[in-house]
Amino acid sequence: MKKSRQLEKDDHNQRAATSSSSQIPSQFAEEAIFAAASFWTVEAAFGRVDGVLRTSTGYFGGIRRKPTYREVQNVSNANTGHTEAVKIVYDKRSVSFTSLCEVFWDTHDPTSKEFLQFGLSTHLRSAIFYANEGERKEAMQSKVRRQMKLNRRIVTAILPGHSLEFFLAENFHQKYYLQKRHIRLCECLNLRSTEQFVDSHVACKLNGYLGGDPANVDENKEQLQRLIDGNDISLDAKNMLDAVFFKKTRIIC
Template sequence: MDEAIFAGGCFWCTEAVFQRVKGVERVKSGFCGGHIKNPAYREVVQGRTGHAEAIHLTYDSERVSYEDLVAVFMATHDPTTLNRQGYDVGTHYRSAIFYLNEQQEKTAREVIKNMEEKAVDTDPIVTEIAPATAFYPAEDIHDEYYNNNREQGYCQNIIDPKIRKLMTGFKELVK
C-alpha cells in the first residue's frame, strides 16, 4: 500500500471524495504542514498552528495511480483560491499537496503544469506543493462526516457537488 496527503479545504469534503475512489483503502482526516505537535481542531481553525486540514490516504497503486489521485484532488476543489474554499476561509483551508517522496513531488508538479498549459482554470493555480510534515489525525468525530450527515446543508451544498464532479469527470475511478 502507498500513501498520499492532500489538503483541499475542509477535510470532510476531501475525505468524502476519496472514499469513493477505487483503490483507496483508507482515508483519515487530520492536519499537516504546521509547526506544533498534536494540534487540536480548535487550535488549527483559529490559525495558531500553521496546519492545513488534510487527509491521509492509503491506496493500492495497482488499482489507482498517484497521478490519478492528484488529478481527482485538483478537479474536486478550487486550486486557484488562496487560503479559501468557498465559505471556508483561513490558512488551514489552503490547497496543498504534501508529498512523501521525490516521485510524488514530480508527479504533482507535472499534473499542475499540464493543467496550466491546458488552461483548465482561468485563474492561476495556488496549490502549495511541499514535503509532508508529521500528519496528525483529527478527533474521531470528524471521521465519516459526510457519510453520517448527508442531510445537513453543508453536505448537500458543499460536498455533494464535489462528489458529482468525481462521478462525472472520473467515472472509471469510482468504486
C-alpha cells in the same frame, strides 16, 4: 447466552468494518496526503476512487503536537501552522499517485486566492505533500497540465511531507457524511471510535458515496453492490444498507 451471541455479532461486524478488500500485501500499499479546503469533501471524493483503501482526516504541516480543530482554525491568536488535510492509503496496482492528483484538482478551486492567506487569515490551504522525488515530479507535471487546461494560475503548493507528522482529527470529522446522516448504520457496522472509522474500508467507500453528487446515484449503487458482495458484512448491516441505498427492506438492527 444472549450476551455471547451479541459479542459474536459485534465481532462479525468489526471484521466487516475493517473489510477483507482493504487487506493487501504491504508492498503494494502507499500513502498520500492532500489539503484542499474542507477535509470533509476531500475525504469523500477520494473515498469514491477505485483503489483507495482507507482515508482519514487530520491536521498536517504544523508545529504543535496533537492540535485540536479549534486550535488549528484560530490562526489569529495561536497559529499552529497546520492545515486541514486528508491521508489516503491506496493500492498502487489499481490507482497511481498521478491519478490521485487529477482527482485532487477536481475537489476544489486550486486558483482561489483565498489559499494565499494561509497562516494569516485562514488555516485552509491547497497543497500536495510528496514523500519522494518521484512524487514531487508527478505532482508538478500534473499541476502544469491542469494550469494549462484552466488557463489560470494555480496557487496550490507542492511540499515535502516525509518529515512531518499527520495528526488525526476528532472523531466527529472522520467519515463526516456517513456519521452525520446514518449513525444507526455506523452502529450496525460497529463503527464507533476514531480508529474504527479510520481503519474501515467499508466506511471509506460508504462515506464517499454519501458525499457524492446525487446525480450519480445509479453508478454509486452499482459500486455499493460490489462492496457488499465483496466483503464480510453481517445480515443486519446488509438490511440497513438496503434500506438506506436501495429502499428494499425495513431497517433491522
